[in-house]
Amino acid sequence: MEIRHLKYFLILADELSFVKASEKLFISQPPLSRQIKELEDELGARLFDRNSKKVELTEAGKYFKQEVTLLLDNLDRVKLKTQKIGNNISGEFRIAYISSTFSGDIAELIKFLSSKYPFVNFSLYEVPTARQISDLEQGKLDLGIIRAPLKSPKIATHLWFRDSFSVVFNKQLVQLDTEEDIEKLKEEIFVFFNKDYAPHYYELLLEICAGYGFVPKVVHESNNISSIIQLVKNGLGSSIVPTNILKSHNYSELGFIELKKGNLFTDVLIATPKDDDSEIAKAAIGFLLR
Template structure:
């Protein structure tokens, strides 16, 4: 069965006259009759009752007309949507980000993209770096925001910014005010990211503690930076978080001390599939690269 068979059928069903349908289709009547017979033979059902006086649809023909008409309507919508996707004005665009990215910039990014591409459905996913890499390799996301490094031949990585580190603590429970006092925290309990969830980040935190002369007693673990900060606020320990979080947190019960003496940073990168040249991706990356760093 080919598309032309369906078009010929609809023409005859509309005109209920083979001669008029043939004229409408700009073909002669005998080929049109043969095409309808071929269609009926393939389906295994008579679609028309016809004689020298009139042509009418059978019950099977009425059902087939209804379904084929709906099929062509769907096909038209598919064609329109495909064209829009090709023009980067429709479809879906999935963005993944790590929890330690300030949510305000994510919100502004989506607002920017929705204004530029109003027909696009934007989806957000808060997932770890390792899962983002896997998702991007499988084509499940279009843009990722991770903490480097990333090693994949299928992925293009671009540095967004370098982030420092800050100790976060409950002001009521911990009495420190300067970086020089960080070494006094060696007896305190710590809240860290799970090693399996963010292995590179976990190793960096251990290096930071070693720089200040102690090995942290990690008692609690979480896979979400906001949960870590909340655990600290609740008095379950102290932690070390990206300075980006510290700069965007104004909770009066929580204190932050930036670790300026140690020369350790974490790279926050934007990742896309190699070869992705879509206008949406370009617009998203350009917005983020020009977003003011607080």
């Protein structure tokens, strides 16, 4: 059994059409049929039910697809890690962050690592939490900066810092002086992170508003903290953001009031693939936790 047999099988299992699968593989149908037949003969099991009208996976085929997908994903991870070990401390080191955590600290981290490892190309990406978790599990990222919760046996985490929440508003349009004034926002428009982009974070913001006795009127959504801040700055609504945002988005038009009621916090985590003994990752974690 060769890897190409498995890859051909997966393409056909996805397309369920010899015509479409052969076009995607840039081969004609007879060789594809022959490869699939060889695979079925070696396994001693029929993977597809096929006739002139349709192609379907058998129960054996469904199970085989699930296991082969995991196998090839793991093979990619092994390949990436082998390349990384072979490169030692040269090559590429990939760091991801979510937009609400980008700060001068991350810029200083890249500066520190570039100085310490001058032959390494440090790549920085803004990536949502769900995708970061997937990429870390597959070894496609070397270090991630995300918000809790993170539940994966394949990822190791360190608490970077715990952040409170603050309401942010346009001072020219909204008059708030103390935390007790927050209930005045119950009739105001809110700008939130997109629910599909950050579902846990979105629910947490709803919980905060409920603690102040209202359901927010969410009209605008974004998947980027800078966009949210700009919308608030331009008078298109108010928002609730991590307090740490004030460091990098301190505009004269904006007012911030920290929300202490309910004692709700958000944990920012440094995440790496579990059992990864990368010298660079250890140096990065040490720098951020200093």
